[in-house]
Amino acid sequence: DAKTTQPTSMDCAEGRAANLPCNHSTISGNEYVYWYRQIHSQGPQYIIHGLKNNETNEMASLIITEDRKSSTLILPHATLRDTAVYYCIVRVAYNAGNMLTFGGGTRLMVKP
């Protein structure tokens, strides 16, 4: 699976958009970008995933650059409960094992 690079930590003001970047410059054509988060040692929580088109769901939006070498997770109106470690994970499609490989993630601190 392609390696990802994320900032170690970020701050965001409550109510503002949180934009979390991820670099995956070695991504290949059959690899998806997944985002999970982990709130204070709870189980990782799935947020969103995409291949090349931008995606949106009730939790977040995922913007993937045209060359797919980087992406941004957007939490449109961050709340204190969004304080967590956010993981960007690139996964190969089929026959390559199904495990998730977690890196260090970005520790997002939402402040009042």
Place this chain on the structure above:
Amino acid sequence: EPEVTQTPSHQVTQMGQEVILRCVPISNHLYFYWYRQILGQKVEFLVSFYNNEISEKSEIFDDQFSVERPDGSNFTLKIRSTKLEDSAMYFCASSEARGLAGGPGETQYFGPGTRLLVL
């Protein structure tokens, strides 16, 4: 909303003892996983399980570990002779299907974890 559940939430054991961690995956899911997270470290894959067989396992998953689906709802992780370094959070996950990453049902959903402390 369906969710993965795990019991117990906390387990304290003596070194050398056997422990069994239990998980109830989401009911229509067919693929099951165990991950662990040592305090302050990354979440690490241990094993995946499908159709009563191990699909993949990591180097961490040595002969001290075993998994089982003893009935139609439970999925267990057994550590035969615990070591101090087995102290960690253990997370169970399940997915509906496996195959093309990003395909429908392929997303893994995690339980809340069992905190294991080996003394």
